Amino acid sequence: MSILKIARLAGVSTATVSKILNGKDQAISEATRQRVLEIVEREKYVPNAIAKSLKIKHTKTIGLIIPDVMNLFFSELAKGVEDSADKVGYSLILCNTDNNPDKEKKYLQVLQAKMVDGIIITAVENKNDTNLMNCIAPVVLLDRDIQTEKPVGRIKIDNEKCIYDAVNHLYKKGCRNIGFISSKTVNTLSHERLKGYKKALGENNIPYNEDNVYLGEYSIDTGYMGALKILEKGKIDGICCGNDLIAIGVMRALKGKNISIPEDIKVIGLDDIFISCYMDPPLTTIKQPIYDMGHEAVNLLIDMIEKRETKLLRVLNHSLVERMST
Numbered sequence: 340m341s342i343l344k345i346a347r348l349a350g351v352s353t354a355t356v357s358k359i360l361n362g363k364d365q366a367i368s369e370a371t372r373q374r375v376l377e378i379v380e381r382e383k384y385v386p387n388a389i390a391k392s393l394k395i396k397h398t399k400t401i402g403l404i405i406p407d408v409m410n411l412f413f414s415e416l417a418k419g420v421e422d423s424a425d426k427v428g429y430s431l432i433l434c435n436t437d438n439n440p441d442k443e444k445k446y447l448q449v450l451q452a453k454m455v456d457g458i459i460i461t462a463v464e465n466k467n468d469t470n471l472m473n474c475i476a477p478v479v480l481l482d483r484d485i486q487t488e489k490p491v492g493r494i495k496i497d498n499e500k501c502i503y504d505a506v507n508h509l510y511k512k513g514c515r516n517i518g519f520i521s522s523k524t525v526n527t528l529s530h531e532r533l534k535g536y537k538k539a540l541g542e543n544n545i546p547y548n549e550d551n552v553y554l555g556e557y558s559i560d561t562g563y564m565g566a567l568k569i570l571e572k573g574k575i576d577g578i579c580c581g582n583d584l585i586a587i588g589v590m591r592a593l594k595g596k597n598i599s600i601p602e603d604i605k606v607i608g609l610d611d612i613f614i615s616c617y618m619d620p621p622l623t624t625i626k627q628p629i630y631d632m633g634h635e636a637v638n639l640l641i642d643m644i645e646k647r648e649t650k651l652l653r654v655l656n657h658s659l660v661e662r663m664s665t
Contacts, residue, residue, distance in 0.1 A: 345384060349375045400430045401640060402450035402476075404443060404460040406483075408435040410557070410584065411612040412629060413461065416481065419633020420459060427641060429456070438463045447474055457640040462526070477643035481636045484527045492639040493652045494632050498528050501625045501657050502535030505579045505607045508623070510543050512605055512665050514577030518551040520565035520589060521581025529554075532581050532609075548573075557581060562588020570596065576604055577665075583608035583615050586622055590664070605665040620663035628655050 342360075346353045351371060358364050359375045378384075403420050405413040421431045432455060434446035440463050450458055457477040462485045471478055471489040479492035502519075509517050517540070524530040533554075540547055550572040553565030562585035569575060570592075580586035586608030590600060598604055600620055608615060611626035635653055642649040 345375065345378050345382065348378050348382075351375065397456055397644075398454045399428055400432060400453070400455045401637070402432045402434060402446070402453075402455040402458040404434045404436060404446050404450075404458065406436050406438045406443075406461055406463050408433075411614065412582065412584075412610050412627075415612065415629040416461070416633045419630035420481075420637055421633075422630075423634040423637035427637070429637075429641075436463055447471070451476060457644045459636045459640055477640060479636045479640045479643070481632060482528070486527075490651065492636075492643055492649075494636045494639060494655070495528075495652075496627055496632075496655050496657050498531035499535035499538070501609055501627075502532045502579060502581075503539045504535075504657070504659060505609060505625050506536055506539035507543070508659060508661070508665065509577035509579060509605055509607060510539070510545075512577070512601075514605055515545060516551070516573070516575045517545065517577040517579060518553075518566075518569045518575045519579050519581075520553045520555075520562055520569070520585050522557045522561070523554045529581065536579060551575060557584060559584050559588035559591070561585055562590075563592045565589065566592035567596075570598075578604060578606050580606065580608045583610040583612045583622060583624055586615075586624070586664075587618065590618060590622070601663065601665050607665055611660050615660075616662065618664070623662045623665040624660050626658045626660045628657075631655060 342353050342356050346356045355367060356375055359367060359372050364372050401424055403417060405417060407413055417433060424431050432450060436442040436446060443463050451474060455476055459479045459481050461481045462483045471487045471491065474489065478489065479494060481494050484493060484495055506517055519536045521532050522529040524533050537547055551569055553568050555561030555565060562580060566589040578589050580589055586606055589606055593600055593604055600606055608622050608624040611624045615622040615624050632655060639649065639653060
């Protein structure tokens with residue numbers, strides 16, 4: 340079925356059919372409009388989106404590249420992106436890199452081949468730069484900041500301040516020997532979080548001790564192994580975690596050692612993924628506005644696609660969510 344056949348069945352021109360299908364039918368009579376739409380429905384006509392996109396140079400699709408679809412943080416982030424894209428008439432292509440730089444590079448090529456209008460990307464974990472110069476479509480970096488020569492949009496939080504506030508919360512709760520478990524400082528985000536930890540210690544006159552720090556990945560396993568390693572080296576009374584998944588691993592390790600939370604060791608995370616409040620005890624954490632970050636990324640990307648004047652850097656606010664683990 341084609342527009343030409345619909346036009347013949349309705350006894351109108353192809354231009355009239357096209358105007359009706361694209362909502363530009365203000366000057367067309369209601370009788371003609373209804374006749375055309377009835378034929379479209381009866382013949383089950385589906386517009387050729389690819390052909391249309393070649394003509395108008397827009398596909399109304401955006402790509403989202405995330406490093407770990409199993410991580411609840413990125414699941415909520417993706418939902419924020421998808422919901423917001425849908426509201427403004429865009430479809431979403433989701434790509435999961437498994438924290439693999441080669442897959443990230445491949446998906447950037449695939450999305451461009453599919454002529455997406457723009458790309459939102461959260462870079463792989465152990466990486467601080469990526470080549471986006473060959474990427475024609477507008478790009479928004481979400482959560483993880485990376486170095487690139489291409490002008491890009493950026494949606495982030497103040498990661499240094501997040502951990503700084505988390506450590507200060509532990510200090511206010513009486514902790515004086517505070518451990519830190521996070522990801523290796525290869526990327527900007529992880530570097531900023533370690534910086535926030537060191538800054539809070541210094542301002543509270545607590546000496547920095549390498550034995551109290553364990554850096555791996557943003558994973559439950561890192562939290563579990565990190566807690567065991569730090570416990571082997573000395574006595575601590577608080578652990579600040581680079582994200583909530585790490586905190587989950589920490590709590591599991593502490594329980595395995597029959598260490599009471601928060602009486603013996605207090606634990607704080609970062610993110611506020613939805614299961615944090617269901618932990619035993621419920622996890623105190625620094626809340627990132629995860630869903631809103633996805634929403635803001637879409638808003639910024641649409642501004643870039645439509646070439647509106649806009650601020651390319653948007654920093655969202657974080658907040659403390661105090662529960663029973665501290």
